[in-house]
Amino acid sequence: MGRATAESLAKKQKEISIGEFFQANKQILGFDSLTRSLITAVKEGVDNSLDACEEAGILPDIYVEVAYAAKTDFKIIIEDNGPGIVKRQIPNVFGRLLYGSRFHSIRQSRGQQGIGISAVVMYGQLSTGKPTYIISKTEKEEVAHWMKLVLNTKKNRAEVIEEDFKVWDDKEHGTRVEVFVQGRYIAGKQSILEYLKGTAIVNPHAEITFKDPNGEITEFHRVTEELPHITREIKPHPKGIELGHFINMAKASKHRRMIAFMTDEFSRVSPRVAREILENADVREKQSPRTLSIEDARAVLKAIDKVKIMAPQTDCLSPIGETLIKKGLRNVLAGLKPKFYAPPVTRDPKVYSGHPFQIEVGMVYGGELPKDRPVEILRFANRVPLLYQQGSDVITNAIARVDWRRYGLEQRGGKGIPYGPAVILVHVASTQIPFTSEAKDAIANIKVIEGEIERALRLCARRLKTHLGKSAKKAKNKEKFDIVQQLLPEIAKKSASIVGKPVPKLGKTITNIMNVIWVNDNVEFEKNRHRVSIDIYNYTSTGKKLNLHAEMPTKGLNEKKIVPMPSEINGEKVTWKLKKIPSTEVINVSFEYTGLGEDELGDIELFVSEINPAIVIGAEPLPGDWDLDEKARQSLFDFDEEEELAELEEAEEEEENGDVDYDEATEVIDDE
């Protein structure tokens, strides 16, 4: 073959259409294997439906069907009760790559790229040669629009082959996609069912019905009528915004003065803040944004870095929340009865490159979870479960960076995915998830995001550890108690019978040995009912008076069955001012929960006050912040959290010193 010259090359240099590009690189869109292609097709459809319903404030009802068509061809139907799509936009939404409504909005949504569903249409026709059928009806219209369309990959435009009106049962509004794709149907870990299950967990407001190729129907019922709050569209946050992006915004601004531009086109920039920034940057307030020089733009960005600006609004984000995280974990674990659920961590929103994001972490440990396997990682991005590319996800990276040996997990060299009986759930919510590819499988390794996840993981792990520690202590107390309560009398009885003497009263003896107040709690579960019983033994030589405090879940608590009546109930905080307990005697406090699953009852923490805590076993001294309201306590806690983190990080850094990072290598310059 001839060797190329600049001229012969010039002839070959030409535009590549976006359609051709993705057709040739369908793996980038998540169509790299038959199994995965089927999952991707369902995922893109369902994510779209959920976004549309939520935007329109509609509780989603989604029907998904996967049916055998030909050999490896499947028919996929996804039908929702969303707002519908107006007729002229149907071909664009389904038949053009890079077309959509969410790309330009700064708020959390599942789809952002305007690629997903049209990619499904494209892959469908590439793999089966068949067109896609759309039905959509809006509230204002009497009938639905029906279209049969294909995607012209060279032009990246839809071709509507046939269209018609259609009476659509009694559906008020909604959209139905019917697409044929080549695929392979599997059950198990990375499957449609698994994706839908994960989706149902973090979208409890959705009703999802799934009919699999064998005709079996699985229903994920709505468990709340409450929609997640509609995420509010915000303006870009100035922190971390890119120079080029800033200059483009300035050039395109309708404002004539920098002060107005800064105040109006960014989040959290008040006139005062704008003035401070401009002053700091030595840029005039009256300077026109359109003629701003690169040097001035650079100065403004530098000033933004220095000036204190409020964190972004949180209402552009929609975190999963503590309850659902716990529920999600419980659901996944099914019969494995883990011993401990660490209280989930939800961090405050932070910003990367001007995009707000927020991290949530949940963790469970023990029970029948497998001990000799890598921990299970559950990844979510904007309430969508991520099933593929775990290895290249920032979540995995962050997990691999924590030294889990400190938290009781096995980890070779203190790096990498730990082994042990644990499940770790991480949710990244953001107005723009930085996915590593259009397939939206994995989140790119952005340093600030990684750092936040790491922090959340450490905090959650620390909570788990504290929890494990307390629990171990409790078990030990229990053991001692059993010896005193059961073994000693047993021995006394036996000895008495041998020597033929009456069984001695042991109260006094035990008192002499122990000299403690012993708080012993016990939970029994039977028929949907948890019975909690707390015995307070006075093993001292004099009568004792004390206050008992419990921090306990309110869900399922039968307030009428608390005996004796508490002196105070304040949310989850309950206080009993107990009457004096005579020496060697015991008094009991008990209460009941109903309607909870066996492993659903949260922790009950016991504290005592108005007694020397040194002589109490089985309850902690009441902490100083007990009286504060929840919010004040939380802020106290947040403070501790940051300090604790700093300590943790310092300790780990010391150990890691001199070590090359897993994915980053030694830095020569460190002035980011």
Place this chain on the structure above:
Amino acid sequence: MGRATAESLAKKQKEISIGEFFQANKQILGFDSLTRSLITAVKEGVDNSLDACEEAGILPDIYVEVAYAAKTDFKIIIEDNGPGIVKRQIPNVFGRLLYGSRFHSIRQSRGQQGIGISAVVMYGQLSTGKPTYIISKTEKEEVAHWMKLVLNTKKNRAEVIEEDFKVWDDKEHGTRVEVFVQGRYIAGKQSILEYLKGTAIVNPHAEITFKDPNGEITEFHRVTEELPHITREIKPHPKGIELGHFINMAKASKHRRMIAFMTDEFSRVSPRVAREILENADVREKQSPRTLSIEDARAVLKAIDKVKIMAPQTDCLSPIGETLIKKGLRNVLAGLKPKFYAPPVTRDPKVYSGHPFQIEVGMVYGGELPKDRPVEILRFANRVPLLYQQGSDVITNAIARVDWRRYGLEQRGGKGIPYGPAVILVHVASTQIPFTSEAKDAIANIKVIEGEIERALRLCARRLKTHLGKSAKKAKNKEKFDIVQQLLPEIAKKSASIVGKPVPKLGKTITNIMNVIWVNDNVEFEKNRHRVSIDIYNYTSTGKKLNLHAEMPTKGLNEKKIVPMPSEINGEKVTWKLKKIPSTEVINVSFEYTGLGEDELGDIELFVSEINPAIVIGAEPLPGDWDLDEKARQSLFDFDEEEELAELEEAEEEEENGDVDYDEATEVIDDE
């Protein structure tokens, strides 16, 4: 905020320009951290330069400079002696995403997407606000063209801000890019230097000069004047082609008959093969491709699956080759002196979705390689080192699927990345590498590719194991020999001196004990010279005659220094018909190598013939295929290879039964 309706959503539904999309998702292009952005920028430039030079049959001279500009801003210069770019194409090549010459060509090249270098220009202006400067000169032109350009992201077009002619020293042709990007410069594992080093290893025909931000210059010298063969552009191979793609080709065909279309537009389809396919599909030879129905197209594809079609031409691919793989590994290992280099495996080309691909694997083991860390994995795609996203690469997946415990590495549960003193190099060459994203970091998990890599890994590992086995045996022989040769005489001497008698001759005694022919080889290295000495001891009671055969590297062999003169030298196969060795006597064979590094001398394998091999220690019986020429032997070997693989796989499958795949889950239907 208001709830959306179909109508309000319709207003927001709009086109997203490719430029805007990638600006908002720059992480997809490899610009997700400061460190990585700098590497990506250099990588895209250098890959482009190498492709251009090779296409034009020019030995590449590439100059790379990274210099500090502002705080975290860097100036990057990449200059080559390629064919240059004609003036009108300069703005397109550097200022438009999805524009290039290699996307539509079916042959191995580094760049294929038409995105890389324009993405660098885009990221440069996004992060620093600065334009890019291009100089290019073609052979036909007297002077070079100089341009200063930016990328208009909304329109995805270049804007030429300034242009001029420029006298360019005495450069005959070439291109120089000067771009400013925000970044962070690091040394170490994932760095520019590391990328260039890897590039130099697998592109030994390139001269690469690198000036780092501290002004230090590193030169990677050209070690061969030979260009890799220019890869030939081929037509698509019919195996595995997608239905939609096939239909598109048929519709766009200039041919009027299926027979002509099939024969002319596909690789390896002769008229005979085309006829067989069409007959099988029950499609008329005269059928017009343009009016082919989906059903007929489907039938043709089905027939293609059944009909035997030659494997794709290999000249569209350019594998690294055995020598360079060894060299590459050696280079990386530097001082770690691994004990064993497994002979690299180069598999025959295979096809995925109509794209030919080829796998190469190399492996080293032992020495001072760290024993308690995961093995080091070196990944290459079309002669480009891959530095990021190791976790989501098909290469990593394939490595994780092999049970390395069989090959002497530590691996928990027989899955995952093994631990131990080994380095594994894998090269995937293809006319289209299925990258997981536009950043070209990792190869998607395509089943056929994964399978081929797995097979290559197993073969290479098996070779390593055989090698280790032989070596252990040799060491044991050596030990025994040392006892006989040194210890026994030592004892004899000592005993003799104690009892005051003369030292007995031990030859006879040893002969009585042993009754063997002992072949003992020894390699000494001194001053660039390897001296190989082989002693053949006759520890039997009668004189023995035998032929000694050595399979030994020819590189560096000084044929004049072979003593005694061999009876035959046939490539790497050397035979000595030795004269009779009297009982208890020894004869010696020796030869020399010069000019090799200490660890550069390959294995020498010794065989014997015309003697009962059962009485020989230290050499194997001559294999039956010794007389065959290299090719015949190779085909024999290939046969064994496939059989061996089948055995290996069967054995592993048995063990794995009931186990869920790492990344695939249980299959319900298995009819792909």
